[in-house]
Amino acid sequence: MLIDAVTEILRETAEIAILPRFRALAAGDVSEKTPGEVVTVADREAEDLISRRLRDLLDAPVVGEEATAADPALLSALQAAPTAWLVDPLDGTANFVAGRPEYAVMAALVRSGETVASWVVRPAEDDVYVAELGSGTWRNGIPVHRAPAPADPAHLRGAALTRFLDDATKAHVSSAAHRFTALTPGTKCAGVDYPRLLNGDQDFLLFHRTLPWDHAPGVLLLTEAGGTARHLDGTPYSPSIPKAGLLAAADEASWQTVRTLLLP
Known part of the structure; x- marks a missing residue:
C-alpha cells in the first residue's frame, strides 16, 4: 500500500540520517543556504535517501527542497509532469540545529497539480500524520477530525x-x-x-x-x-x-x- 510504504521510507530515513544527529551536529555539519536560512548534512542526506526510494516506489520526478535550491527549474515538474513527489527532508532546520524538537520530515504526492496524498512524520515525538484525498486524515493510524473553532x-x-x-x-x-x-x-x-x-x-x-x-x-x-x-x-x-x-x-x-x- 502506497501510504504505508512512504511512511516507512520517511521513518527509516529519520532513523538513519536525522535522529543520530539531533543535538550532535558538528561545526562543519551546518552551513548557510541563503541569508538567515541554514542547511545541515542531515537535510541533504535525508533528501537523497528519500528521493531514491520514492522513485523506486513510483517513478516520477522528485521536487525536493534542497535539490530545488540548487536547481529551481525542478519546480516546473509540479505543472508539467502528470505525477510528482514533493519532499521536505527536514522541516524546521533552524529548530533542529538549536536542539529543539520542533522539526518534521514531510512528503506529498501531486497529480495534475493537486495534492492527493501527504505525510508528516515527527521523529522526536514518534508521531505520523497521513492524508489521502477523499479518504481522510490519520494520526498514528487513528482517524482525525478537526472540530469547529469557537465562534467568538x-x-x-x-x-x-x-x-x-x-x-x-x-x-x-x-x-x-x-x-x-x-x-x-x-x-x-x-x-x-x-x-x-x-x-x-x-x-x-x-x-x-x-x-x-x-x-x-x-x-x-x-x-x-x-x-x-x-x-x-x-x-x-x-x-x-x-x-x-x-x-x-x-x-x-x-x-x-x-x-x-x-x-x-
Missing part, C-alpha cells in the same frame, strides 16, 4: 509568521493581536504548526511564503480533516501555482472571521 474571536488561538510580510500588513497583524486569546509567531516549522491546528492546539495559521514542500502536506492533512486553507483572496491552495499568502483555519467560519479581523 476572543477565544481563538493562532499563529502568524510575520517575517516575510510587508510592513503595512505586519503592522495590521500586530494591531489586531489583542482580538484573539493568543497570537504567536508559531514554531517556524509547518510540519509542527499544521498538526497543532489539526489537534486543536490552535485555531488558525497565517503564512506569507507558500513553498510547496512546506504547505502541500499540511494543507491536505487539514482539509481532509474538515479544516479550511485558502489564499488570502479566497482562492484554493495548489502546490503547482506559486502565490503568496495563505490562511489555514479550523473551519470556514473561523477562516472568514480571522481574514476580516487580522488582515487589511
Whole structure:
C-alpha cells in the first residue's frame, strides 16, 4: 500500500540520517543556504535517501527542497509532469540545529497539480500524520477530525509568521493581536504548526511564503480533516501555482472571521 510504504521510507530515513544527529551536529555539519536560512548534512542526506526510494516506489520526478535550491527549474515538474513527489527532508532546520524538537520530515504526492496524498512524520515525538484525498486524515493510524473553532474571536488561538510580510500588513497583524486569546509567531516549522491546528492546539495559521514542500502536506492533512486553507483572496491552495499568502483555519467560519479581523 502506497501510504504505508512512504511512511516507512520517511521513518527509516529519520532513523538513519536525522535522529543520530539531533543535538550532535558538528561545526562543519551546518552551513548557510541563503541569508538567515541554514542547511545541515542531515537535510541533504535525508533528501537523497528519500528521493531514491520514492522513485523506486513510483517513478516520477522528485521536487525536493534542497535539490530545488540548487536547481529551481525542478519546480516546473509540479505543472508539467502528470505525477510528482514533493519532499521536505527536514522541516524546521533552524529548530533542529538549536536542539529543539520542533522539526518534521514531510512528503506529498501531486497529480495534475493537486495534492492527493501527504505525510508528516515527527521523529522526536514518534508521531505520523497521513492524508489521502477523499479518504481522510490519520494520526498514528487513528482517524482525525478537526472540530469547529469557537465562534467568538476572543477565544481563538493562532499563529502568524510575520517575517516575510510587508510592513503595512505586519503592522495590521500586530494591531489586531489583542482580538484573539493568543497570537504567536508559531514554531517556524509547518510540519509542527499544521498538526497543532489539526489537534486543536490552535485555531488558525497565517503564512506569507507558500513553498510547496512546506504547505502541500499540511494543507491536505487539514482539509481532509474538515479544516479550511485558502489564499488570502479566497482562492484554493495548489502546490503547482506559486502565490503568496495563505490562511489555514479550523473551519470556514473561523477562516472568514480571522481574514476580516487580522488582515487589511
